[in-house]
Amino acid sequence: LSRIGDELYLEPTESGLSLRAVNSSRSGFASFLFAPLFFQLYEPGSAGPETELFRCKVHMKSFLGIFRSLPSLEKSVGKCLILLKPRASRLVLQLHCKYGVTKTHNLAFQECERLQAVFDTQSCASHLCAPARLLAEAVVHFPPTLAEVTLGTGPGGKISLRNYVEDEAEPSKTMVTELWLAEDEFQSVAVAPGSHITFCLKEFRGLLSFAEASNLPLTIHFDEPGRPVIFTLDDTVLEVHLVLATLSDLQSTSQSPSTNGVSRLPVPSDDFADDLESYMVAMETGEGGSERPPSPTFPLRTPRPAQREPQEEEEEEEEGAVPGTPPHKKFRSLFFGSVMTPGRPGAATTQEVLAEDSDGE
């Protein structure tokens, strides 16, 4: 979670404790839901008809600092108690260690709105399931600093991973690495042929190391470019979701929000969406009243040639024609809103959007 964001959101629910994080550009969201069975004792508190279960967010670094050295923790800590004290404004973490030593950490928290990215794995056209090790072995061929990677499907049911080259970079200077995986290396493959998505590799690597360590298979749900990609890990006591925005291919996706089953904010006009400064101004002055301005998106990228047909055999002469006017590419931010009304595009304007800054409550 720390690879995604700087703040850790804790949300106790009836179905377990949910830990979540979102990145600063709102293009990445992760949640870990620990079922009550995971804990020795789980008391989410009581929610009345008027009040919801209490939730808060803390600084990621403060929280992580308590669990700094895993090997020594494993040796010395017997129990860990997490207690939310709303009246004292403290999140208490108590480590009960050997020899009667108890370490109590009191973390300051901030109250927050529910953090929930709206996504629906069922509405995705393509699904892939693979052991974490396969994906880890695939990702190792790319440099650790690589920002984005393109996952695609090719002929013969093969799945490809390719480093995404920004068009600002000169194509004649950048090395392109492409990896092909056979269908039978995956546990399950149900993909729309010819589909591809580009997402941030850095944020994915975090989940991948977790998956590898816990030896869980990873499922990837994706759809058209621009719609978020959802990575899930499932266990009897743990449910993990990582939702990442994908680069949209403006030529193929229409601008209207209703094309997607997932509700999203009304797509802002291009000039406003790219104008990060107006967004910042709007947030500060509270312009627009209750309606939140759209989340910032990544800056418009210069056009890039359409992805060429992947070839298995080496073919130096044959080359797909590069279209004359390549499409614009842009990351869309994820939609964040109330989980109460998923899947209804019209609900967008009345959603309560999570406040990032302290001026919201």
Add this chain to the structure above:
Amino acid sequence: MRFRAKIVDLACLNHFSRIINTIAKLAKTCILRLTVCKLYFILSDKVANGGASMWCELSQGNFFDEFQMEGVAAEHNEIYLELVPENLSRALKTSQSAKAVKIKLTNKHCPCLRVAVELPSLSSSSRIVTHDIPVGVIPRRMWSDFREPSVPDFDVSIYLPVLKTMKSVVERMKNLSNFIVIEANLSGEMNLKIETDLVSVTTHFKDLGNPPWASEDGCQSSAQGRDLESMTEACIDIKKLQQLLAGQQVNPTKALCNIVHKRIVHFILLHEEVSLQYFIPAIA
């Protein structure tokens, strides 16, 4: 112009990777010259490189199971490519368990060296990773810029001390000074010296031995008449020396250097299948 090569043997592949790693540490960009029998990695002494130059030569037969090359023209059956060796090094880095590696010159939207690594996988078909490394083709008229440098008329030629020792000495000296003086004589003695306002450090090596150079028409007579004890020295950029030593992943069969007094130091590192020459000019 065509080039296709294939390595199947893992030991050859690892050895080739190590050589590329060494080259990558010495040069950001260099020239790869391909001939029917050999590969050369060349760095010419431009100002951009700080005046250092490199010539690395290997016989393709020692590494490749298949090697086919067609140069620009029949009488000039060679190919000169400019590339970033770090890219090649990265492409080969994860090929340690590969079944085969194929390298091919292609020209899709721009000239590239395509490195295709066939990796074993649990499924019926292998995993293929391809790396397209952009290269620049050097036109024939510029080939004369990249001729093999001649051995300078040196004052002293001496075998280097154990590279690992020399490397750790130089690395510590690098923290204190930007320049290092290498001095040596014909009695097998070498000193590495640094001097700053605060401190001067000298490391002495003895009994290194001086390689015998066959005199060509007696033109090495200048060395014969010399006083065996007198030191020849050159002051060079310590970073360049450190890069050279740090890049050596395997101990060479022979390692020596030729010093031209206050002009240039010429390092020769010989392995069984590859020779590397590195020239570091002296700072005035």
